[in-house]
Amino acid sequence: MNNPLITLDRVNKAFADRPVLQNISLQLMQGEITTLIGPNGAGKSTLVRIILGLVEPDSGSVSPADRLKIGYMPQKISIDPSLPISTSRFLQLANTSNHACHEALEMVGISHLAKSPIQSLSGGELQRALLARAILRKPNFLVLDEPVQGVDVMGQNALYTMIAKLSKSLNCGILMVSHDLHLVMSATDQVICLNQHICCQGHPEQVTKDPAYLDIFGQTKAIYTHKHDHQHSIHGEVLDGQGNHQHGEGCNHD
Amino acid sequence: MTNFILYALLAGLGVALVAGPLGCFVVWRRMAYFGDTLAHSALLGVSIGVLLDINLSITVAAIPLLMALGLVYLEQRGILSLDTLLGILSHSALATGLVLISLLPDVRVDLMSLLFGDLLSVTVSDLWVIYAVAGTVILLLLVLWKPLINITVHADLAEVEGVKVSAVRTALMLITALVIAIAMKIVGVLLITALLIIPAATARRVSNTPEQMAITASIIAMLTVLMGLGMSWYVDTPAGPSVVVCGALLFMGSLVFRQKS
Structure with missing residues (x-):
């Protein structure tokens, strides 16, 4: 340990x-x-x-x-609204497995936002999405x-x-x-x-x-x-x- | 239909094919001013090429690339903001290019065609260069697609996850310099950025994923070239600016769609 x-x-x-x-x-x-x-x-x-x-x-x-x-959760993230990218796609940038992404989103409690554009998430939801990406690669x-x-x-x-x-x-x-x-x-x-x-x-x-x-x-x-x-x-x-x-x-x- | 219009069409379509996806990165990464600076420095590339008697296709790609690397160096030293640096380099490059060209006594360079493109004078050897470069650019974009999207979303995050950020960033600059070199013939140094960002901005309104947007931008850019050449042929307007005008019209037309988020 x-x-x-x-x-x-x-x-x-x-x-x-x-x-x-x-x-x-x-x-x-x-x-x-x-x-x-x-x-x-x-x-x-x-x-x-x-x-x-x-x-x-x-x-x-x-x-x-x-x-x-290492799983890293940056302090803030600003993605230009011209980039069409959903929350699940954002997670897939770290790990291509669709299943793992859904699991991570479920762990942080925002699986219902998988299809939403990442730019439309509220402050708290975005922090959760970042946390999900940090834990995706099983760090x-x-x-x-x-x-x-x-x-x-x-x-x-x-x-x-x-x-x-x-x-x-x-x-x-x-x-x-x-x-x-x-x-x-x-x-x-x-x-x-x-x-x-x-x-x-x-x-x-x-x-x-x-x-x-x-x-x-x-x-x-x-x-x-x-x-x-x-x-x-x-x-x-x-x-x-x-x-x-x-x-x-x-x-x-x- | 005569050969020259066929060559113009093929050249325009070849450039449009790669201008679409590259334009998307210019829009996503807010690099419009950066693209403009590299395009202006291509004019400097022409004058240096003529001055030193080097193949122009090489200098119009090499000078923007050197400019891009210089910009990265200056930005990292943090002397001035990137915006100001771009402003200085962009206009100094354009002005230096113009001054150098005027100093060449024995060479008659058609300034208008450098500034606004000369699509109707495309030759077969130009076509070879355009398609070789476009093929290289598409290959690079396909291979680097995922890391490119990744560093566009968040560079530090990508680096921690193992992406070689500075290598990918340099590759994107190389791609930009290559596309500028071939796009110069079509729309000229002053309008290259328009050919990059207008189709991408139009495609944004009907796209849900980055890939969809890149492909749509390519199709829209090709449509723009077709329309622009048609306009030039029937109304007898300059080809390069006609292409850009058609692009702007398509963009305005796209505003009736509700933006997909």
Whole structure:
């Protein structure tokens, strides 16, 4: 179960001399859900692109497992309306088997939209279609870039629940990106706070039983917490007791 | 019917055959301005070919291709937006081509035929070139069809799923440069984009799948060529612009159909 899917060792990346990622070392495991959180500009997307193999790091190593098979759910997708393409055809781009496409659409609960043009799907439906395409090739590692973007609160709840279920049934590792500190699902095994360097990482705590949240999210939903030895500013930066940003190892931003 | 009109017809139909599916990619990938830039640079190809005494068929394909590769390089360096880069390159290429042609003292180049096409002067050897290129383009499109659709939908997703995105993208540029080289004879550098996008836009209204749209666009482009040549023959209008006018009329006619989604 606990085999590493991909290992990053002291990865650095800069764009036009501006460091975006510094000294990132991490390991993502089979069967574990890892959530990547951090403020805008923290380098989340760049880190994801490095893990996907779309961007080469400047230094450091990225070692994927031999049997690594990635399913990727991009943050957003805009297909020109001039391209006539149905949802099932969109899925077939990843896997030609018609049967597998229908199975995937059924798993995410939008099989009734198979014939609809992909451009006509609502925000939540489109996220489900993207999720269906990500799981189509039977991956052992799912990379979900802000999977609930543009989805209302109830829909977010449903999507997170679905992702948790999928990870169990596929027994795959999941890397999920969120910029929301407060709304990360309870099923997360590991949380990584990124702000160019890894500020902190760890296991989230027990389900919060705040009645106000249970009101909104129901029983399946919980709010993520983990113990901080520090405070975050409203931008998510790590602050010390005096409210100053505390620099991690090898970190030299302001 | 005399030979020259038969040659014109065959040449026009050969170009229309490949302009349809390629035009679809131009529309889907919003490459109209890009196509225009490559077409304008084909004029530069003519003047360089004449200047260096190289076969024109080669330079009118090579210069747009070099232009396309240069564009990719400049865009990746992120100096200016693609839109601005295209604007600079498109018009500089056209202007440089015109200036170079005017500098050639001993050569009389018919500028109008370069700008608007000279369908009625097609020779048998032109026909060979057109059909060899069209055959190559169709072969490339058939082989690369799925990855081409895949990168059009989402390049990163395609790459993660194993598509060699930059190779496929380069192949599409090569195809575009080839089609421009043969389409130049038919409609001239200023109207090539019209021959690419008008049939595709017309086909969109009656198509449900990418394949349907590509084939329909091909048929519509061929119909456009037939109508344009007929108009040129009976009303004595310039052939290239007549083809484009007929294309525009067909597009307007297609507006009565409710767009299939």
